[in-house]
Amino acid sequence: MHRVVVLALDGVIPFELGIPARVFGAAKGPSGDLLYEVLTCTADGAPVRTDADFTVAVDHGPELLATADTVVIPASHDLGSAYEGTLPAPIAAALDHVRPGSRYVSICIASYVLAAAGLLDGRRATTHWWHADHFQAAYPQVQVDPNVLYVDEGDVLTSAGVAAGLDLCLHIVRRDHGAEVATRVAKRSVIPAWRDGGQAQFIDRPLPARSADSTAATRDWAAANLHEPLTLTRLAGHANMSVRTFTRRFADETGTTPTQWLITQRVDHARRLLETTDRSVDAVASDAGFGTATSLRQHMAAQLGVSPSAYRKTFRG
Known part of the structure; x- marks a missing residue:
C-alpha cells in the first residue's frame, strides 16, 4: 500500500491539513481495498498549533517520514525563515528523514518549504496567488506560475491556494490509479472531479488608471x-x-x-x-x-x- 505521510508544521491551517486524508483515504480499488495509507507526523513529535483556536496532537514524529512514498506538506502561517529564502533548522532536520525517490507535495504556501529545501530549483511551481510575487522574489531560481491550480513536475508537485489542494490530490489519485478511481473519490467528497480554469479566475485585478488609450x-x-x-x-x-x-x-x-x-x-x-x-x-x-x-x-x-x-x-x- 502506498504510504502518504503528512508533515504538520506549527501554525498549520486545519482545512489544508485535512485534505490528504480526505482524498487519499477515500481512494479504493475495484474490490474496495484502500489504495493509500495516510499518516500524520510533526517535525518533533510534539503537538502543533493551528491557525485556529486549537492544537493538533499526532502519534508520530519525523522518523515516520523515512517510510513515506509521498510526503505532503500542508500550508502553515508560521513558516519562519522559509518566507525569506532559508529552511528553518527543525524542518530541515525532519526532511532529512525522507528517503530518496519519495514524492513531495505542497499545498498552498507550503511551496515555500519545498523551495527553501532546494526541491524546486529550475522547476515550475505554483503557490497562492496572493504570495506569488513575494515567492518569486524570494526564490528566483523557481519558475513560478501564479495562474494554475497545480503544477506536476513528476516527483515534486505544488498547488495553488487552499482548495486547490483538493484538485492536486485528486490529480495524484488520477495519475496513480486512473480517472475512474479519482471520480469516485470526488463524488464521495461532493467536489468536481476536474475543475476548469486556474486560480487566475480568483485573482483580484484592480483596473489600471484611465488614460486616453485605455479601454x-x-x-x-x-x-x-x-x-x-x-x-x-x-x-x-x-x-x-x-x-x-x-x-x-x-x-x-x-x-x-x-x-x-x-x-x-x-x-x-x-x-x-x-x-x-x-x-x-x-x-x-x-x-x-x-x-x-x-x-x-x-x-x-x-x-x-x-x-x-x-x-x-x-x-x-
Missing part, C-alpha cells in the same frame, strides 16, 4: 448596454482602435479577453436581476444580452454550476 470608457459603455449585440468589431470601434490593438490592450488591462469579460458581465447582471426582480428567465436573458433562456442557462451552468431558476430559488429568499 475603460468602452468597458463602462458596454456594461451599461449589455442588452445590445456587442461584437468585438463594435467594441473596438467605440474605443477608436483596430480589433487587434483593442484585444491586446483589453487583455493587458483586465487580464482576460473581451469575449470572456462580456460573458462574465452578462452573467453577473443576470444574477442581480434574478436576485432582485421577478422578471421571467426569458426576460432576464434578454436584458443581460444572452438573447434566449437556453443561452443564459448554458452560461450560468458553465460559470456557476446552477440553472437560473435554481439560482433564484437560493438567493431570492
